[in-house]
Amino acid sequence: MSSISGQPQFRYTQPPSKVIHLRNLPWECTDEELIELGKPFGTIVKTKCNVGANRNQAFIEFADLNQAIAMISYYASAAEPAQIRGKTVYLQYSNRQEIVNNKVTADAASNVLLVTVEGVEAGDVSIDVLHLVFSAFGFVHKIATFEKTAGFQALVQFSDSEIASSAKNALDGRSIPRYLLQEHVGPCTLKINFSAHTDLNVKFQSHRSRDYTNPYLPVAPSAIDIAGQDGTKQEPESNVLLASIENMQYTVTIDVLHEVFSAFGFVQKIAIFEKNAGFQALIQYPDIQTANIAKQALEGHCIYEGGFCKLHLTYSRHTDLNVKINNDRGRDYTGGNIGTMSNQPSLLGPQPVPTPSATIHSYNSIPYPAISNGVSLPQVPQAAASWDIRSGAMAPLPVQLRNQSLPPHLHSQPFPPHLHNQMHIRHVAPPGVAPHMMPLPGQRSQQLLFPPPQPYGR
């Protein structure tokens, strides 16, 4: 009986509400005019104007339902209709019970991004992976992650909104590269908005949040506890990895290690030594995050095919190796940090290891980064003498790193040149970063972003 076909949805009567819906308002009606109209009937707690496609609707919310009823009742039988600037406005109860605070901010650019990772469960995407992905666009100051009904979300803080915009433009709607994810994890599509935040309040380094500008921030007790619950003793994270090698049938030189570990970022220093336990090596990265990635990717994998030279990685207690001279026991690739800005530590090594320029090429539409070619043909005299790497002996890498070609979205989205520049600048002097934490040459961060699928050749 009430609503029959042909009639529009709006019924003649709305159930009463403290909120009154106004329509046919004059152009650019103000909140003050709404208040003038409504205040004879009661206390107005909120108004909202310029609503709707034509921006000629509005809401008035009274403190009390009876006040709204008074206004509607009055104009239902008043001689003069409600008017603003001489224009008749039509009133009815709103179908909402309150005016909800609206953020008309319309995605104002911010240095902080709100990232929603679709299609994942908690723990599918680590904070390190997010850091890796977003670091391609500039120094990431902080990351905070949280779980909501909407799913897994993260706030990613950059230096400024320009960098954040670059990241948003490049990554919104795209997916995290498969090889950065565990196999069981489905496609992780990123939905990115600007956050209203400008500075995240990260109190601890934990599995949920990181402050990359403050290396001295304490590690959250919760993070330690969780590690302990696994029953696995967990040494404190470090930028230096301790590698012990099992079943070392073939010589493992510093050069081989350098190539293997360079796939994940700039290797600053390497030292090798014999212990009664066997062969061990220390590999120093610029930061813990890079070490993390390398550790996760390489742990338990063999340098050579056939189960030879199996890597076991733990965090070293060192943070900065003391390599006095470059020889077959120790190597410093940092070039003594003299202001040459050289990004080519590999030049210090004896063999032509992939250069940063080759790395940059990997961001163009080459399915397999140039670096993998470089690494696949390592000229390592010592190793070659005992084991012909070029014959395909080196291979067993994590499946995630081997079998995946770069995702299409990454091919199609080479980072614009200006980004490289920006990134470089940002990396040179990220505010508040202790010198030893300073991210290394921008190109290295890019390399970091997408480790080559085939670091070892065949």
Place this chain on the structure above:
DNA sequence: AGCACA
């Protein structure tokens, strides 16, 4: 002249 914002 007919219901926003998240």
